[in-house]
Amino acid sequence: xxxxxxxxxxxxxxxxxxxxxxxxxxxxxxxxxxxxxxxxxxxxxxxxxxxxxxxxxxxxxxxxxxxxxxxxxxxxxxxxxxxxxxxxxxxxxxxxxxxxxxxxxxxxxxxxxxxxxxxxxxxxxxxxxxxxxxxxxxxxxxxxxxxxxxxxxxxxxxxxxxxxxxxxxxxxxxxxxxxxxxxxxxxxxxxxxxxxxxxxxxxxxxxxxxxxxxxxxxxxxxxxxxxxxxxxxxxxxxxxxxxxxxxxxxxxxxxxxxxxxxxxxxxxxxxxxxxxxxxxxxxxxxxxxxxxxxxxxxxxxxxxxxxxxxxxxxxxxxxxxxxxxxxxxxxxxxxxxxxxxxxxxxxxxxxxxxxxxxxxxxxxxxxxxxxxxxxxxxxxxxxxxxxxxxxxxxxxxxxxxx
Ligand SMILES: *Cc1c(COP(=O)(O)O)cnc(C)c1O
Numbered sequence: 101x102x103x104x105x106x107x108x109x110x111x112x113x114x115x116x117x118x119x120x121x122x123x124x125x126x127x128x129x130x131x132x133x134x135x136x137x138x139x140x141x142x143x144x145x146x147x148x149x150x151x152x153x154x155x156x157x158x159x160x161x162x163x164x165x166x167x168x169x170x171x172x173x174x175x176x177x178x179x180x181x182x183x184x185x186x187x188x189x190x191x192x193x194x195x196x197x198x199x200x201x202x203x204x205x206x207x208x209x210x211x212x213x214x215x216x217x218x219x220x221x222x223x224x225x226x227x228x229x230x231x232x233x234x235x236x237x238x239x240x241x242x243x244x245x246x247x248x249x250x251x252x253x254x255x256x257x258x259x260x261x262x263x264x265x266x267x268x269x270x271x272x273x274x275x276x277x278x279x280x281x282x283x284x285x286x287x288x289x290x291x292x293x294x295x296x297x298x299x300x301x302x303x304x305x306x307x308x309x310x311x312x313x314x315x316x317x318x319x320x321x322x323x324x325x326x327x328x329x330x331x332x333x334x335x336x337x338x339x340x341x342x343x344x345x346x347x348x349x350x351x352x353x354x355x356x357x358x359x360x361x362x363x364x365x366x367x368x369x370x371x372x373x374x375x376x377x378x379x380x381x382x383x384x385x386x387x388x389x390x391x392x393x394x395x396x397x398x399x400x401x402x403x404x405x406x407x408x409x410x411x412x413x414x415x416x417x418x419x420x421x422x423x424x425x426x427x428x429x430x431x432x433x434x435x436x437x438x439x440x441x442x443x444x445x446x447x448x449x450x451x452x453x454x455x456x457x458x459x460x461x462x463x464x465x466x467x468x469x470x471x472x473x474x475x476x477x478x479x480x481x482x483x484x485x486x487x488x489x490x491x492x493x494x495x496x497x498x499x500x501x502x
Pocket of ligand 1: 194317326
């Protein structure tokens, strides 16, 4: 990229404000505009040929709309600085980023280890496209120590996939320990880091090779775009990912990349507020006698708390609640009494959400031992006192309906 590069690495909030912006290239405009393009013109035959050579050599540049324009490249540049990576590729959704990270590392005959708490569509990838390709996937208990995980590695194991905290169930993993084990065995690692974002945990700094983010969630932050990215720890890993990105014809919309870059500017203040509100809500719910367990690694009573405290610098606003067995009417009364929590999937926007979940349906390597209903909460940017009042009102409705 041309433009003013920072003279020295900056702290996170400064990178969020300045990363990937090049006003000098866009008439002084503070934000890189939405550059919509398929064809990119060359001014002469010689420049066309030089550009083609740079493209074939894998050098960064603007060559064709499918490979990104200034808008997505600016977003990728900011993310690379945040993740302290070698390079980043944007994807048209978070799931596309998960799938590409895996596909970039495997071929027929490869073995992949996936955590039992993995984001559900990745589980479907394992039994679908990966199985058809002849890639063998096995699921592991996400709470295994690196030593126990070592026993599951095979000669053909190419990739250990991580996600911490786990989707729906919020188990923590010993990421540095697993990454070190894999590196010593020549096995790659990829981590879905959507919950923490690079503000609370940076996988590449802990030895992970590919850091995957569903930017749809906190990076975009406003529930109005689909976007993903994979940040890579080395030149070789980036080259493999670029090849997969090209092979599959992924193209990220410049409008969505623009919204991703815009989201970065306020990511830290949103996360701080939403993380604190989420913890306050989790604490309130944990005090209710009808709640069997709260799933939130930032709470000291959580089984993953020690790992969270050792490795993570904060939390987002997403957590789970396991109720004791309840009549259906009581659960319904609770959820329907909530006025400020929309019922819906996805998360990371400015608004609060609640969603029923049934972890028992999605696991094969571990057993979900709770019998009561589970809800996933997302804390938005509403006034925390209003959200707490809403939850207290819903608990009262639950008690009336029992
Ligand atoms: C939502 C989500 C994804 C997928 O992101 P999309 O942008 O919805 O495709 C991947 N991983 C995790 C942990 C998620 O929560």
